[in-house]
Amino acid sequence: MYDNEQYFFEALKTGAGGYVLKSVADRDLVEACRAAVRDEPFIYPGAVTTLIRNYLERARQGEPLPVRAVTEREEES
Numbered sequence: 001m002y003d004n005e006q007y008f009f010e011a012l013k014t015g016a017g018g019y020v021l022k023s024v025a026d027r028d029l030v031e032a033c034r035a036a037v038r039d040e041p042f043i044y045p046g047a048v049t050t051l052i053r054n055y056l057e058r059a060r061q062g063e064p065l066p067v068r069a070v071t072e073r074e075e076e077s
Contacts, residue, residue, distance in 0.1 A: 005050050018042035 011019055018035060020028045021044050028044050035042035043051070058064075 005054075008047060008050060009054070019047060020044055021046070 008019055018032050018041055020032045020042070024044060028042075032042040
């Protein structure tokens with residue numbers, strides 16, 4: 001998809017289980033497909049920084065944060 005935080009967060013809000021940039025789809029697409037088969041989320045490596053920045057900003061502003069750090073499915077792994 002697009003290298004834009006707005007698109008990334010909108011995709012997550014609507015229930016996307018993964019996000020791959022068009023510019024690196026040749027490298028990440030296979031791994032994203034494997035993750036989908038395993039019913040696991042996939043986010044391109046550069047998005048990790050975006051997620052951390054967003055989480056820290058929400059914490060600084062006193063916004064509610066997720067009750068759990070990981071899902072029940074992630075705990076199974």
